[in-house]
Amino acid sequence: MSLELEELYQDVILDHSRRPRNFGNLADAAVLVHGDNPACGDEIHLGVKFGPDGGLQDIKFTGHGCAISQASASLMTAKLKGKSRVEVMEMLRAFHDLVTSETAEAPKMLGDLRLMQGVRKFPQRVKCAMLAWRAVEQALRQSAGESIISTETDFVTP
Amino acid sequence: MHQVARADIDWKALREDFPILRQQIRGHPLIYFDNAATSQKPRRVLDALRHYYEHENANVHRGLHELSLRATEAYENARQRVASYLGAASADEIVFTRGTTESINLVAQAWGGKFLRDGDVILLTEMEHHSNLVPWQLLAEGTGARLRFVPVRDDGSLALEQLPSLLTPEVKLFAFTHISNSLGTINPVAELCRKARAVGALSLVDAAQSAGHLPINVRELGCDFLAFSGHKMCAPTGIGALYGRAEILDSLPPWHGGGEMIVSVTLEKSAFKKAPHRFEAGTPNIAGAIGLAAAIDYIEGIGRPAIFEHDAHLAGYAAERLAELPGMRMLGPSGQRGALVGFVMDAAHPHDLTTFADQYGLAMRGGHHCNQPLMRRFGVTGTTRASFYFYNTKAEIDRMIEILRAAVRFFS
Numbered sequence: 104m105s106l107e108l109e110e111l112y113q114d115v116i117l118d119h120s121r122r123p124r125n126f127g128n129l130a131d132a133a134v135l136v137h138g139d140n141p142a143c144g145d146e147i148h149l150g151v152k153f154g155p156d157g158g159l160q161d162i163k164f165t166g167h168g169c170a171i172s173q174a175s176a177s178l179m180t181a182k183l184k185g186k187s188r189v190e191v192m193e194m195l196r197a198f199h200d201l202v203t204s205e206t207a208e209a210p211k212m213l214g215d216l217r218l219m220q221g222v223r224k225f226p227q228r229v230k231c232a233m234l235a236w237r238a239v240e241q242a243l244r245q246s247a248g249e250s251i252i253s254t255e256t257d258f259v260t261p
Numbered sequence: 262m263h264q265v266a267r268a269d270i271d272w273k274a275l276r277e278d279f280p281i282l283r284q285q286i287r288g289h290p291l292i293y294f295d296n297a298a299t300s301q302k303p304r305r306v307l308d309a310l311r312h313y314y315e316h317e318n319a320n321v322h323r324g325l326h327e328l329s330l331r332a333t334e335a336y337e338n339a340r341q342r343v344a345s346y347l348g349a350a351s352a353d354e355i356v357f358t359r360g361t362t363e364s365i366n367l368v369a370q371a372w373g374g375k376f377l378r379d380g381d382v383i384l385l386t387e388m389e390h391h392s393n394l395v396p397w398q399l400l401a402e403g404t405g406a407r408l409r410f411v412p413v414r415d416d417g418s419l420a421l422e423q424l425p426s427l428l429t430p431e432v433k434l435f436a437f438t439h440i441s442n443s444l445g446t447i448n449p450v451a452e453l454c455r456k457a458r459a460v461g462a463l464s465l466v467d468a469a470q471s472a473g474h475l476p477i478n479v480r481e482l483g484c485d486f487l488a489f490s491g492h493k494m495c496a497p498t499g500i501g502a503l504y505g506r507a508e509i510l511d512s513l514p515p516w517h518g519g520g521e522m523i524v525s526v527t528l529e530k531s532a533f534k535k536a537p538h539r540f541e542a543g544t545p546n547i548a549g550a551i552g553l554a555a556a557i558d559y560i561e562g563i564g565r566p567a568i569f570e571h572d573a574h575l576a577g578y579a580a581e582r583l584a585e586l587p588g589m590r591m592l593g594p595s596g597q598r599g600a601l602v603g604f605v606m607d608a609a610h611p612h613d614l615t616t617f618a619d620q621y622g623l624a625m626r627g628g629h630h631c632n633q634p635l636m637r638r639f640g641v642t643g644t645t646r647a648s649f650y651f652y653n654t655k656a657e658i659d660r661m662i663e664i665l666r667a668a669v670r671f672f673s
Contacts, residue, residue, distance in 0.1 A: 105287060105620045107620065108616075108617065108620045108671075111616070112613075112671070112672075117672070142628065143610075143611070143612050143627070143628050143629070143642065143643055144628075144629055144633075144636065144642025144643050145610075145642065146642075167642070168610065168642075169609075169610035169611075169612040169613045170609065170610060170613045170672065171612075171613070225616060228612070228616065231612065
């Protein structure tokens with residue numbers, strides 16, 4: 104087993120891909136974002152509910168895809184529940200840096216998400232890891248209603 | 262078909278002709294099973310390119326100096342070589358293009374633009390590569406023509422019993438693949454061409470997966486157009502050809518304008534050369550054409566019947582061994598197939614499988630293979646594909662099985 108593979112597919116990541124957390128439909132979602140990665144057909148359907156303060160009160164997802172995209176969505180939802188919009192955007196940027204940059208040190212605020220750092224050795228898998236995050240970014244942008252995004256869309260954040 | 266026993270050929274020795282195959286990937290010997298995407302190049306082709314640039318490089322059809330004459334001769338000899346390789350009646354029936362995709366776009370734009378009318382139908386199949394689908398969608402949008410599709414059966418073959426209701430007189434062109442790049446299905450080309458002709462439709466064969474793998478004779482097949490790429494058959498990237506039956510090719514207008522394709526030009530208008538030069542505006546890929554001719558010489562030196570037999574044997578062996586794995590589903594025919602196997606495994610997504618395999622030096626492709634409608638047809642978003650060529654071995658397939666077994670353990 105190569106070191107890179109072990110770093111990419113850590114036990115926690117495989118566990119989240121096999122038993123994704125927050126997996127299911129969010130009945131009273133304010134926003135529903137359908138995201139897909141056209142390169143591989145991976146899909147996520149992300150439901151978000153905002154609290155009175157505008158933060159993420161609840162977040163759930165369904166869909167299918169590779170271990171990386173499923174684990175990323177699972178870890179992300181677990182981390183983002185209850186966070187303010189500002190915190191979510193901070194984490195989005197930090198997570199993007201984590202999976203793309205060779206030098207950035209993983210910030211502590213990412214918690215378990217830091218386990219995804221192995222993705223940076225596999226540039227062709229970055230989109231898998233970012234799919235759920237792109238969906239949450241879109242959810243924040245529109246605040247209500249339903250929309251469709253893809254990993255090929257241009258995004259505001261890096 | 263002329264039979265050459267594959268046992269008479271030293272396949273192991275042929276591997277020595279491919280310098281790239283000697284390398285290690287992450288400490289493991291490279292196993293290259295992505296031949297349906299592009300093949301590797303033998304030294305003979307690499308030498309031909311080098312020789313051309315070192316001894317003959319000049320522009321073609323215009324210089325009166327010695328090098329230009331040499332380059333022109335080599336380029337036109339390559340055209341003749343392609344014509345004889347495909348069994349065309351004349352070299353004038355061969356247009357050099359960048360590959361299959363450009364060949365099909367040429368037909369869609371030059372033929373479709375001139376002859377297609379509102380209400381006409383282009384018949385395709387559900388198993389077409391995007392390169393034999395998207396150009397026709399663009400054409401249909403521009404002309405009001407409609408697209409129709411021959412369905413694919415569960416076993417990966419075409420639902421030929423539905424042809425009578427699909428292949429009607431409104432059909433002006435029937436365009437289909439020779440070998441499916443995801444399923445490995447080998448379509449009955451001669452029969453399909455004959456049926457197209459019976460209703461007055463032209464036929465176009467996408468030979469991307471077949472040109473380097475089995476004998477092709479366009480006159481025996483009875484096709485009107487045939488498109489292929491050099492890079493999937495030992496030649497460099499960026500070169501391929503379109504075969505067009507002379508009578509049809511001559512009736513088509515140019516599709517790209519520029520130098521090389523004209524007889525005379527005034528500020529207002531131009532007169533164009535005959536086919537095939539009418540379709541080759543600008544300086545062509547001269548070195549590529551020469552490389553393609555060298556690749557043809559190389560392949561013919563082995564013999565296409567022997568290559569086909571060898572690859573079919575490998576693909577059959579791969580299917581047999583893959584069937585031993587748990588949670589395995591293979592797409593495509595169970596019997597005779599082209600040199601590839603596409604599959605999905607319960608244990609892991611194609612991208613996880615191919616990433617895993619790559620760590621052991623095994624190059625496969627995971628994804629939709631430019632076949633999104635076909636993937637939907639089979640209820641999958643993508644597959645893992647192992648595709649073979651004559652330099653691959655059974656030992657490599659055994660190693661693939663070991664790696665996939667390790668992947669099952671890892672991901673389960």
